[in-house]
Amino acid sequence: MSDKEIDRFDVKVDQERIREKDRDTLKVIESVFDFQTSMLIVKLMNKGIIKDIGFCISTGKEANVYHGVGYKGEELAIKIYRTTTAEFKRNWMYVEGDPRFKGYKKGTYSFIYTWARKEYKNLKRMNSAKIRVPVPIIVEKNVLVMEFIGKKERAAPLIREVNLRKPHKIYAQVIDFFFKLHEDATMVHADLSEYNILFYQKKPIFIDVSQAVLLGHPYAPVFLYRDIANINRYFGSLRVDVIPNKELYEQITGTVPSPKIMSMEF
Ligand SMILES: Nc1ncnc2c1ncn2[C@@H]1O[C@H](COP(=O)(O)OP(=O)(O)OP(=O)(O)O)[C@@H](O)[C@H]1O
Ligand SMILES: [Mg+2]
Structure with a gap:
């Protein structure tokens, strides 16, 4: 078996x-x-x-x-x-x-x-x-x-448990999530990874949001950068041509991440 x-x-x-x-x-x-x-x-x-x-x-x-x-x-x-x-x-x-x-x-x-x-x-x-x-x-x-x-x-499986046929498409949807979350919900997930995304009806669904914070939270930038790094690590491992962490952070927030943010330490 x-x-x-x-x-x-x-x-x-x-x-x-x-x-x-x-x-x-x-x-x-x-x-x-x-x-x-x-x-x-x-x-x-x-x-x-x-x-x-x-x-x-x-x-x-x-x-x-x-x-x-x-x-x-x-x-x-x-x-x-x-x-x-x-x-x-x-x-x-x-x-x-x-x-x-x-x-x-x-x-x-x-x-x-x-x-x-x-x-x-x-x-x-x-x-x-x-x-x-x-x-x-x-x-x-x-x-x-x-x-x-x-x-x-x-229950729907986690994306990590599925053999994604078109990982670049799912990556694009996760990027879309980052933008919507930032612009429309004004939040950061803060624990985003392949362990907290379900795959249902061929699309990602985001779960486990108890730790998500509003943009005004003092650590929001660090959490966002860490989420980006996690997602890029995972989709990079699936050979997706990912947008580099720093560039993606800039696209989402319109600001350049400081070295402190990029060190992902508090
Ligand atoms: N709405 C839902 N529908 C179906 N399955 C769900 C749902 N919410 C959670 N799950 C399942 O339960 C698991 C744990 O959920 P969640 O990540 O929210 O809890 P957790 O306590 O943070 O778990 P962990 O410590 O393992 O991260 C998920 O990986 C998923 O398999
Ligand atoms: Mg979880």
């Missing part, structure tokens, strides 16, 4: 297991989530947002993402931020300096809730600017519900 086949098999096994459990969704919730998160999911069920919660799409460093179904039968992605993680410590700098989160309270829980809310707000802002991101539906404490990118319980 190839790696891909094994992956597919694993997904199937998981799905079967969940389906079995689905007879009593509450049982699943209780066994997988901590008490507080279970209560939040029940709340979202009572609110008529989530009908079912199913298999785990991904277990990341900061959050797990689950497949869900809404009351109209629509598929949902439910991102649940872990309330116990040291990773969050490094994230202070993305919230500090963001005027939208001026009054946030310190303390782990409230920080994680703020972080989830930040991802929701960022998705909303990008969505309004017509940028290809999952449509956010609701955020409650550490639970973010959004549009599921994929079909029939199959």
Whole structure:
């Protein structure tokens, strides 16, 4: 069996297991989530947002993402931020300096809730600017519900998992994302790489935007330059004739990046 086949098999096994459990969704919730998160999911069920919660799409460093179904039968992605993680410590700098989160309270829980809310707000802002991101539906404490990118319980793959036939075309769309994000949403993604771009219906979709910042953020230029460097590294490795980092930065911002920005250090 190839790696891909094994992956597919694993997904199937998981799905079967969940389906079995689905007879009593509450049982699943209780066994997988901590008490507080279970209560939040029940709340979202009572609110008529989530009908079912199913298999785990991904277990990341900061959050797990689950497949869900809404009351109209629509598929949902439910991102649940872990309330116990040291990773969050490094994230202070993305919230500090963001005027939208001026009054946030310190303390782990409230920080994680703020972080989830930040991802929701960022998705909303990008969505309004017509940028290809999952449509956010609701955020409650550490639970973010959004549009599921994929079909029939199959999540879209990351671009790095796909053998792109025309990588230069996808590169051009990612460049377009940089411009739109800068001009229309006035933001920087700040964690852009082949790990945070899904490939769906032959086009890129941008995810994982909790750390995205507004252009006014003191580190926005450094984050932008780092995003550009990451994208160019990846598409360069696919033999795409990329626009050099510095040139692309100038095209997007209309300014020359300083040596400090180009060193990508804070
Ligand atoms: N809306 C969505 N639809 C389908 N799949 C999704 C969606 N959002 C996230 N995923 C899947 O879940 C994975 C993790 O999501 P995301 O990158 O937002 O979380 P994360 O906690 O930052 O994960 P990591 O630490 O692995 O970067 C993605 O790589 C993708 O496979
Ligand atoms: Mg991610």
